[in-house]
Structure formats: structure tokens, C-alpha cells
Amino acid sequence: MADRGSALWPPTSACPGSRDFNAQFAANALGAERLIDLATRYGTDRLGEAMTELIAYSERRMRREIAALPDGTWHGEDAVDDDGIHDEPLPVRVAITIDGDQIEADFAGTAGQVTRNLNSPLSSTASATYAAIKATLTSPDIPFNHGMTQPVTLRVPYPSLLNPQPPAPVHARMEACYRVFNAVMKALAGAVPERVIACGYDTTTALTMTRFDGRHYEVVTEVLGGGYGASANSDGESALSSPLANCTNTPVEALDLDYSFFRLRAWALRTDSGGAGRHRGGLEYDRVYEVLEPGSTLTLYADRFRLAPAGLFGGHEGTRASCRVERNGRIIDVASKDMMPLEVGDVVTIRTGGGAGYGVPDGRDPDMVDDDLGEGYVSIHRARRHHAWHGAAMEGR
Known part of the structure; x- marks a missing residue:
């Protein structure tokens, strides 16, 4: 066994998650220490009264907001x-x-x-x-x-x-x-x-790739972001973790350093993936992996592959997510909740899904359409089709 800090791990097992656990243990210990400090400084009775009042305050504020509806x-x-x-x-x-x-x-x-x-x-x-x-x-x-x-x-x-x-x-x-x-x-x-807000991609797009070479077992899991739904006041945000989660994207450089059995070939926002509307849905992204070594497996846990995010008040639906494997010129579609063995040279492409639009597309400010074109968020074809907009500024873009 190998001693890695305060935890013991078999020498053949990679455990990068141990650092996350240790950070949580440390944060919990610090929280307990500071709670004891508050109780010591102000007394347990006074601290308890403050906690009770904070709960009552939240209830009063909540009821006041609801009563106004x-x-x-x-x-x-x-x-x-x-x-x-x-x-x-x-x-x-x-x-x-x-x-x-x-x-x-x-x-x-x-x-x-x-x-x-x-x-x-x-x-x-x-x-x-x-x-x-x-x-x-x-x-x-x-x-x-x-x-x-x-x-x-x-x-x-x-x-x-x-x-x-x-x-x-x-x-x-x-x-x-x-x-x-x-x-x-x-x-x-x-x-x-x-x-x-309109519906977004709103799913746990968890992609896991594993490899076992007979001695070492490598695992990488990514929980991928997508496009948020639009609102009455703004476009949906692009490529964010879902509203109920707190996962950040994994830097490409970190994956390159930690894993040798695959590499990232591409990672980019996808044009036209946000639902059209007076306010546009956020864009999804494509993330593309290439398998470099044998013995790898792909496991996927996701949703929104069949049922697209719905728009609000005339806004168009967002795009569905998808996953496919390109193998020797052949495309293999992967279901949203599935697993499959991978081969050297396989290219895995995951599309995470875009957010839905809010309000009818004809109501979109032409300047916002122009900005979308300039940033590559929408194509000229879509600008013409969905926004009834024919400005000369579109030509040449």
C-alpha cells in the first residue's frame, strides 16, 4: 500500500478524487471550528436565538414575496x-x-x-x-x-x-x-x-471513459455544461453547468497531463444551437475525444437526446443533445444512458444541447442579430429565416 497524505490507496489505483475528499473534510473541520468559536464568543443561547431568527426572517420574506403574486x-x-x-x-x-x-x-x-x-x-x-x-x-x-x-x-x-x-x-x-x-x-x-427562464439543456451530461491495461485502471468523468434557456430580459447563457449543479469544466491541459489513453481534439460552441426567440437560448458545445490506447470503455449518463428543451411565449425549442462514435469512417450513435467498448482511433463527439428561446423571433432587436452574426452564434441562413431581417450588414459575414 502507498501512503498518500492521510489516506491509503493501492499503488495500482489512481485516485484523483482523494484531493476533493480531503478538501471537503478540511472545509467541514474549519466550519465546525468556527461554529464553536461563535458559541464561545457569544454564548450558545444567543447563537441559538440568532439561528432561529434567521430562519424566521427567511419565512417572513418568502411569504411577503408570495403574497404579492x-x-x-x-x-x-x-x-x-x-x-x-x-x-x-x-x-x-x-x-x-x-x-x-x-x-x-x-x-x-x-x-x-x-x-x-x-x-x-x-x-x-x-x-x-x-x-x-x-x-x-x-x-x-x-x-x-x-x-x-x-x-x-x-x-x-x-x-x-x-x-x-x-x-x-x-x-x-x-x-x-x-x-x-x-x-x-x-x-x-x-x-x-x-x-x-425557458428550458435549457438541463441534464447531467456525465461522460465517463475508462481504461484497464491489466495493472492500472484509469477513469475520467466529465459532467458537461450546455445552453441555458432565455428570459424576458436576456439571452440564455452558453456552455454553463446546469442550474441544479455546481460542476465546472475540466481544463484541456489538465486532462492532457493526467491521462494518456485519449486526447481532446476539439471543444467549441456550436453555431445555431440556441433556440431562436426575442431572446435567444444559450449555445451548446461540441467536445471531441480521440482514443489513443486499447482497452477503453465509454459510459454515458445523460438526457435531452429525444425531447428538446421547450421555448416560452413563442420562443423556439433548443437543440437536442447527442453522442456519436466515428470508427473507420462509420458513425455509431450512442444512446443517452449506455456504454460501449472503444477502439484505438475512435473519435467520440458529445453535443450537450442548447437552451430554448423566449418570445417570438420576429421581435428580436436587429442589432442583437447583428451581434450574433459577428460572434458566430447564428448563421446568415438562420438570421434570414427566423428573424425576418435583411440588413446589408449581413452580407459578407
Whole structure:
């Protein structure tokens, strides 16, 4: 065994994740130390009172924001592409009711529990619901704590995709959670159209490549970003981690240093991948890998390969994600939840999906179209087709 810091790892195993774990352990230890320091400085009674007041403050602010909205019931729906076994979408349906200073989210009509690990525990379903409601209805300065959840009532069928009966596989829950976020956002569009965003790529596009040479086992996993949906005020952002995640992109240089069995051949935004609208959806990107050594395997966990992100108020849908392997001049399509062995020379291309547009494309400011053309975000063909714009500035671009 080899001693790597405070942890012991077999000499034949690469464990780059140990650094992440150690960072989390250190952060947790520092947090505990500072909490003890606060209790020592101010006393446990006073500290407890401050914590209680902070929770009450969040609830008061949340109720005040909700009370300012119109009462009513609005519906939203989205779906996971499939469960990776059966070729059927898994719908997530919600009815959002605002009544005074309270909100109810009723998920009646949502898909039943599945045998694959896509089920979302009730706690995760609740978290995705709270995230959509808070992001839409409140200001960022309201603390995200137990108090802000008090005005929100959830009704989730049991057993179901969003509230499974144990024992249930739940590891890949995030696809269902994203559809909760999207469905709630669509429902809230009826109450506060100026505050919501259209659907984005919104999926955990997790691409894993592994290699075993008989002694060493190498693993690389990337959780890839995509295009956000547009809003009433702006275009969607391009190539970002999804709204419920916190993953950053992996620098190409780091991958080159850490892995020898593949290399990145390309990484670029894809023209015309954001949904057209008065405000355009964010762009996806293409990430292209070339396999250099034998014994490699590709595993993919993703979504939005079949069902594109929906636009709002006349905005066009975003682009679907996809993955393909080019092998000796032949194209092999890879399903969103699949794995396959790779060969030397294979070229893997993942397209992460673009965000949907907001508002009818004819309403887009011509200057914004001109900027899109200059940046390469849209093509001349699309500018002419979707924006009814025929400026001379387009010629020669």
C-alpha cells in the first residue's frame, strides 16, 4: 500500500478524487471550528436565538414575496427521455397553486416508479421544487434555509418517479430533478412570465471513459455544461453547468497531463444551437475525444437526446443533445444512458444541447442579430429565416 497524505490507496489505483475528499473534510473541520468559536464568543443561547431568527426572517420574506403574486393555479410538464430500458418518456407534471402567502406544488399525474436508478427521493424532489420557486419568486438575499420552505406544500404521489418506495435505485436521480425544475418553471410562467427562464439543456451530461491495461485502471468523468434557456430580459447563457449543479469544466491541459489513453481534439460552441426567440437560448458545445490506447470503455449518463428543451411565449425549442462514435469512417450513435467498448482511433463527439428561446423571433432587436452574426452564434441562413431581417450588414459575414 502507498501512503498518500492521510489516506491509503493501492499503488495500482489512481485516485484523483482523494484531493476533493480531503478538501471537503478540511472545509467541514474549519466550519465546525468556527461554529464553536461563535458559541464561545457569544454564548450558545444567543447563537441559538440568532439561528432561529434567521430562519424566521427567511419565512417572513418568502411569504411577503408570495403574497404579492396573483392567486391561481397553473400547470407545467416536462419529461425524462426514457429509463434506458423502455423507449417511453417519463412525464413529470405539476400544478402550482398560489393562495395568499402560500404555494402548493401537486405532482399528480407524474410517471410511476422505475426499475432503473432514475428515481428521485422525496427530499431531492423537494429541493428541486424549492430551487425553482426561490429562483423565480424571490431575491437572492433571502437566505436559503428551512424558513423559506415553510410556505411551500408538496403533494407527490407514492410510489412514483419523484417519491419511490424503498428499496429503490436512486443514484441517477438528477434527470428527474431537472424535469421537476423545468415543470415548476413552466407553471410559474403563467403567474410571473417576466421572471422565469425557458428550458435549457438541463441534464447531467456525465461522460465517463475508462481504461484497464491489466495493472492500472484509469477513469475520467466529465459532467458537461450546455445552453441555458432565455428570459424576458436576456439571452440564455452558453456552455454553463446546469442550474441544479455546481460542476465546472475540466481544463484541456489538465486532462492532457493526467491521462494518456485519449486526447481532446476539439471543444467549441456550436453555431445555431440556441433556440431562436426575442431572446435567444444559450449555445451548446461540441467536445471531441480521440482514443489513443486499447482497452477503453465509454459510459454515458445523460438526457435531452429525444425531447428538446421547450421555448416560452413563442420562443423556439433548443437543440437536442447527442453522442456519436466515428470508427473507420462509420458513425455509431450512442444512446443517452449506455456504454460501449472503444477502439484505438475512435473519435467520440458529445453535443450537450442548447437552451430554448423566449418570445417570438420576429421581435428580436436587429442589432442583437447583428451581434450574433459577428460572434458566430447564428448563421446568415438562420438570421434570414427566423428573424425576418435583411440588413446589408449581413452580407459578407
